[in-house]
Amino acid sequence: MKINRYLCFSLGILLSQVTFSSELSESLQGSPKLNINLYAFAADVDGKISKGKVNYDVDQPFKETLKDLDRSFMGHVDLSKGKWGIYTDLQKVETSQEKSAMHIPIALGTKLDQRSYGIYYQAYISPEKTAKNQAKLIVEPTVGTHRTKAEATLAVLNQGIDVHATWDEFFWGSRFKYNFDSSWNLASEVTFGSENTISAQAYIGYRIPVLSRDLNLRAGYRYFEQDYKSDHFHWDIRQHGPVIGINLPIF
Numbered sequence: 001m002k003i004n005r006y007l008c009f010s011l012g013i014l015l016s017q018v019t020f021s022s023e024l025s026e027s028l029q030g031s032p033k034l035n036i037n038l039y040a041f042a043a044d045v046d047g048k049i050s051k052g053k054v055n056y057d058v059d060q061p062f063k064e065t066l067k068d069l070d071r072s073f074m075g076h077v078d079l080s081k082g083k084w085g086i087y088t089d090l091q092k093v094e095t096s097q098e099k100s101a102m103h104i105p106i107a108l109g110t111k112l113d114q115r116s117y118g119i120y121y122q123a124y125i126s127p128e129k130t131a132k133n134q135a136k137l138i139v140e141p142t143v144g145t146h147r148t149k150a151e152a153t154l155a156v157l158n159q160g161i162d163v164h165a166t167w168d169e170f171f172w173g174s175r176f177k178y179n180f181d182s183s184w185n186l187a188s189e190v191t192f193g194s195e196n197t198i199s200a201q202a203y204i205g206y207r208i209p210v211l212s213r214d215l216n217l218r219a220g221y222r223y224f225e226q227d228y229k230s231d232h233f234h235w236d237i238r239q240h241g242p243v244i245g246i247n248l249p250i251f
Contacts, residue, residue, distance in 0.1 A: 027121075028082040032251070037076040039245025041091065041222055042066075047237035049152055051163050056152070062241055070094040083122040085140070090115050111151040118144025120175060131181045140175040146193055148226065150235055165233050169195040183207040185216070196227040201243065216247035 042062045049056045060068075071094050078087040096109040120142035125135045145168055152163040173191030180186075188202040203220030223240040 026082075028084060030082045032079065032081045034250040035078045035247055036250060037078070037218075037245055037247045039074050039076065039218070039243055041074055041239070041241065041243050043222070043224075043239040043241040045237060045239050048234065049163065049237070050234045052232045058237060065093075065095060068095040070096055083125075085120050085122075086118070087120070087144075088115065088117050109153040111149075113149040115147045116144055116171070117147075118142050118171075130179045132179075134179045136179055138177040140177070141173075142175055142189075142191065143170070143172045145169065146171055146195075146197060148228070148235075163233065165228075165230065165235060167195065167228055167230065169193045169197060169228075171197065171199075173199075183214075187218070187220075193226075196225075198225045199223070203243065203245075205247070213249050215249075217245075218247060219244045 043065070044062050045058055045060045045065065047058050049058060071092070073092045074090065076087065076089045078085060080086075091112070091114040093112045094110070120140040122138055122140050124137070124139040126137040128136045130136055147166070147168050149166045150163070151165075171191045171193040173189065175189045176187065178186040183206050185205045185207065186203070187205065189199070191197075191199045193199075199222075201220060201222040203218040205216045205218040207214040207216050209215075220243050221241070222243045223238075225238045226235060228235045
């Protein structure tokens, strides 16, 4: 009797594994797709950076950031197969500025390296198709990790204060895509991080056929908020503003 129960239990586990393997295999059907998105984030930045008793209030519109910008790079790479996909997003911004407060010269340099690594799954694909046989609505839950590396140097009266911090945090959320019957399309994403990070973005795009591929020109708005504390360090920064970019399908 015990042997029969053991055999039934083992058979049940085996069948569930076979079913899961079959479903996973079906969800991975299709050719791999690689997309590269290059973009510019014209962000206004506000908040506070503090370490110990030193506090620096940040209130910098994009036109000031552009004037103080040393170098910047922003890009997004997406690789998918079937209903599954992985992606990475990179933002690197370096600025330097010289100001004065109460006639005292102040020099500030900042380096910000923000990276996101995620995986998504097409949980809902609407049966309704566009004229180009594309699903009209696609919903993609996503999870991943943010990695932030922040450096700031504040110099006042020949005295310098260096702030260096690197932290990782888990995030979760969802992406949404909507295709019209024309070349127009919509995309948005909302994610929440375990270290009080909130990211929200929305875009309108227009596809242009070039050499048998559809280049997608996109414009939209992005909001990104971080409130991270560790020991005597506090990074409370909000970035928000318009985004423009181009999506390049490689294969």
